[in-house]
Amino acid sequence: xxxxxxxxxxxxxxxxxxxxxxxxxxxxxxxxxxxxxxxxxxxxxxxxxxxxxxxxxxxxxxxxxxxxxxxxxxxxxxx
Amino acid sequence: xxxxxxxxxxxxxxxxxxxxxxxxxxxxxxxxxxxxxxxxxxxxxxxxxxxxxxxxxxxxxxxxxxxxxxxxxxxxxxxxxxxxxxxxxxxxxxxxxxxxxxxxxxxxxxxxxxxxxxxxxxxxxxxxxxxxxxxxxxxxxxxxxxxxxxxxxxxxxxxxxxxxxxxxxxxxxxxxxxxxxxxxxxxxxxxxxxxxxxxxxxxxxxxxxxxxxxxxxxxxxxxxxxxxxxxxxxxxxxxxxxxxxxxxxxxxxxxxxxxxxxxxxxxxxxxxxxxxxxxxxxxxxxxxxxxxxxxxxxxxxxxxxxxxxxxxxxxxxxxxxxxxxxxxxxxxxxxxxxxxxxxxxxxxxxxxxxxxxxxxxxxxxxxxxxxxxxxxxxxxxxxxxxxxxxxxxxxxxxxxxxxxxxxxxxxxxxxxxxxxxxxxxxxxxxxxxxxxxxxxxxxxxxxxxxxxxxxxxxxxxxxxxxxxxxxxxxxxxxxxxxxxxxxxxxxxxxxxxxxxxxxxxxxxxxxxxxxxxxxxxxxxxxxxxxxxxxxxxxxxxxxxxxxxxxxxxxxxxxxxxxxxxxxxxxxxxxxxxxxxxxxxxxxxxxxxxxxxxxxxxxxxxxxxxxxxxxxxxxxxxxxxxxxxxxxxxxxxxxxxxxx
Numbered sequence: 001x002x003x004x005x006x007x008x009x010x011x012x013x014x015x016x017x018x019x020x021x022x023x024x025x026x027x028x029x030x031x032x033x034x035x036x037x038x039x040x041x042x043x044x045x046x047x048x049x050x051x052x053x054x055x056x057x058x059x060x061x062x063x064x065x066x067x068x069x070x071x072x073x074x075x076x077x078x079x
Numbered sequence: 080x081x082x083x084x085x086x087x088x089x090x091x092x093x094x095x096x097x098x099x100x101x102x103x104x105x106x107x108x109x110x111x112x113x114x115x116x117x118x119x120x121x122x123x124x125x126x127x128x129x130x131x132x133x134x135x136x137x138x139x140x141x142x143x144x145x146x147x148x149x150x151x152x153x154x155x156x157x158x159x160x161x162x163x164x165x166x167x168x169x170x171x172x173x174x175x176x177x178x179x180x181x182x183x184x185x186x187x188x189x190x191x192x193x194x195x196x197x198x199x200x201x202x203x204x205x206x207x208x209x210x211x212x213x214x215x216x217x218x219x220x221x222x223x224x225x226x227x228x229x230x231x232x233x234x235x236x237x238x239x240x241x242x243x244x245x246x247x248x249x250x251x252x253x254x255x256x257x258x259x260x261x262x263x264x265x266x267x268x269x270x271x272x273x274x275x276x277x278x279x280x281x282x283x284x285x286x287x288x289x290x291x292x293x294x295x296x297x298x299x300x301x302x303x304x305x306x307x308x309x310x311x312x313x314x315x316x317x318x319x320x321x322x323x324x325x326x327x328x329x330x331x332x333x334x335x336x337x338x339x340x341x342x343x344x345x346x347x348x349x350x351x352x353x354x355x356x357x358x359x360x361x362x363x364x365x366x367x368x369x370x371x372x373x374x375x376x377x378x379x380x381x382x383x384x385x386x387x388x389x390x391x392x393x394x395x396x397x398x399x400x401x402x403x404x405x406x407x408x409x410x411x412x413x414x415x416x417x418x419x420x421x422x423x424x425x426x427x428x429x430x431x432x433x434x435x436x437x438x439x440x441x442x443x444x445x446x447x448x449x450x451x452x453x454x455x456x457x458x459x460x461x462x463x464x465x466x467x468x469x470x471x472x473x474x475x476x477x478x479x480x481x482x483x484x485x486x487x488x489x490x491x492x493x494x495x496x497x498x499x500x501x502x503x504x505x506x507x508x509x510x511x512x513x514x515x516x517x518x519x520x521x522x523x524x525x526x527x528x529x530x531x532x533x534x535x536x537x538x539x540x541x542x543x544x545x546x547x548x549x550x551x552x553x554x555x556x557x558x559x560x561x562x563x564x565x566x567x568x569x570x571x572x573x574x575x576x577x578x579x580x581x582x583x584x585x586x587x588x589x590x591x592x593x594x595x596x597x598x599x600x601x602x603x604x605x606x607x608x609x610x611x612x613x614x615x616x617x618x619x620x621x622x623x624x625x626x627x628x629x630x631x632x633x634x635x636x637x638x639x640x641x642x643x644x645x646x647x648x649x650x651x652x653x654x655x656x657x658x659x660x661x662x663x664x665x666x667x668x669x670x671x672x673x674x675x676x677x678x679x680x681x682x683x684x685x686x687x688x689x690x691x692x693x694x695x696x697x698x699x700x701x702x703x704x705x706x707x708x709x710x711x712x713x714x715x716x717x718x719x720x721x722x
Contacts, residue, residue, distance in 0.1 A: 013128070016129070019135055021100070021104065039327060040162075040165070043323060043327045043329065044128065044165075044333065047127070047332075047334065048127075048128055051126075057322075058322070059322055059325055
């Protein structure tokens with residue numbers, strides 16, 4: 001799956017999860033930049049991404065994520 | 080796709096519309112009747128994110144002070160040994176499905192006993208109608224003591240006392256009903272197979288606690304939410320997600336949240352006395368495999384010894400066991416009444432008999448009209464009905480015209496019909512009394528047929544929504560086998576019931592004096608394949624309709640109108656002056672007795688054997704008034720110059 005495609009799919013998940021159809025993802029985006037991205041929604045995000053991409057993450061991998069760019073790289077590495 | 084996906088994905092509900100997010104965001108665009116629109120959105124199989132989207136709209140509706148009528152309000156307190164933040168929005172959204180405007184009062188995390196015991200806790204101040212007591216094995220004092228019988232008994236008694244104190248605490252300061260969760264066992268064992276036999280293992284302790292909880296509920300107004308059974312149904316190793324527990328103390332994998340929420344809400348619905356009370360059954364390919372009108376008593380498949388027959392048998396057994404616990408059974412089938420009753424009366428493998436069916440509607444009207452008649456006859460609301468039908472377009476019709484009726488989606492495989500119906504939980508019961516046992520018998524005047532009101536008015540709009548495409552081809556090599564099959568199998572919608580061999584069909588296709596049509600139909604539910612065959616023979620400048628037959632699966636779709644228009648247009652091109660049709664009666668084709676009359680033909684002759692001849696003058700025939708809600712495609716025809 002090309003990186004563009006990952007971003008496209010991920011954008012849909014973010015938009016639905018954070019109830020913001022205008023949300024645009026960039027590699028540098030962090031939890032602080034997105035309204036509602038708390039620890040609860042972070043777990044929801046992880047579960048939704050696991051389901052959408054058919055991958056599994058460990059707690060360590062999830063804990064180390066600094067921004068969207070790293071999340072995409074993590075997904076890419078699992079596909 | 081995993082087997083338990085049936086439960087996890089709420090497979091009995093229709094998939095959400097493609098533009099769910101957009102519909103959801105615009106659901107409050109007008110303040111008028113948001114409750115009904117929210118309920119419609121919730122009636123689909125939604126995942127966790129979609130449930131949350133919907134719950135946010137409910138919160139917005141409350142903020143703006145919109146009335147959610149006709150939804151009925153219900154206040155639920157949530158106390159849990161785990162995180163409830165996940166659960167509350169899913170419950171609020173799922174409750175809409177059951178016509179309930181749910182408000183959740185959540186206890187702060189970790190305050191399981193405090194909330195129940197303190198007189199002015201958040202939960203009690205909210206004055207809930209019910210309180211969900213959601214304990215997880217990790218939040219109860221369930222210390223394993225393998226092999227120590229006395230210690231194990233003490234542990235079980237301690238946990239049960241703790242839970243009893245919580246319930247008593249709630250009752251002391253409120254009128255709330257307690258919904259008490261059973262405990263899902265962990266997927267990991269201690270010794271292995273020995274666990275269940277060894278007092279003091281976690282498995283042994285939890286089993287004892289669950290049984291104790293169940294007996295403590297009996298005779299009270301409190302209710303059991305059997306989460307242990309739910310977890311076992313989908314599999315313990317799937318139910319428990321160590322990752323999600325470790326990350327956020329989510330007590331079960333959140334992929335099961337839609338299922339869990341549906342179980343909580345169906346219980347609340349049952350508590351309110353709103354569970355469904357009548358199961359309306361289709362016959363052909365639902366109660367048996369095959370079409371009784373075409374295949375006959377010997378041709379339908381039902382009963383032991385055949386996997387498909389056993390699949391349909393289990394549908395009948397499920398219906399009968401529902402009847403034994405008070406659910407009323409009815410039939411709605413597109414059939415002749417006498418023919419439809421035949422298997423009930425004479426087929427030895429049938430488990431269901433006429434005396435089990437309170438209302439028996441077998442006719443050629445649309446099923447919406449029939450369901451309304453059934454509800455009226457039984458003095459039940461449409462919201463008490465569940466309609467089981469293998470045909471997706473019949474399901475679509477009822478969902479569109481009678482949204483109050485529950486219409487479970489069915490999988491391709493009839494082996495799963497019974498399981499899907501029961502997984503839906505439409506008949507959830509919170510009590511079982513002697514009256515329930517006998518209720519179905521109160522409808523003594525069994526297997527009645529009731530008069531119909533006029534046809535449901537929105538059928539045309541529904542047909543337009545099917546996006547039908549009809550395709551016309553002359554007989555050809557590819558279609559020959561299926562054409563021959565239809566010619567030899569169709570009994571009901573068959574004007575002349577002339578049978579031809581494959582060789583004869585080939586010769587007809589090559590005869591320059593024959594005009595032939597094989598007709599296909601697709602719609603939004605998929606391809607129905609070849610559904611009609613017509614043969615016209617030329618003689619003295621007229622067309623004699625030798626054969627006109629159609630699959631009953633597409634009855635009521637105006638396919639015959641589209642075919643007539645095709646015939647008339649083609650007849651004009653070829654300079655044909657009249658189309659002459661014959662109806663030759665058989666035991667099974669009464670359905671089409673008035674076929675030509677309905678299409679504007681006039682009768683020219685009626686013979687002693689019942690055969691009737693009809694004719695249509697091609698020049699003056701007007702097909703423009705016939706509603707034909709479909710796109711027409713043609714292929715394989717030679718261009719014919721007018722004579």
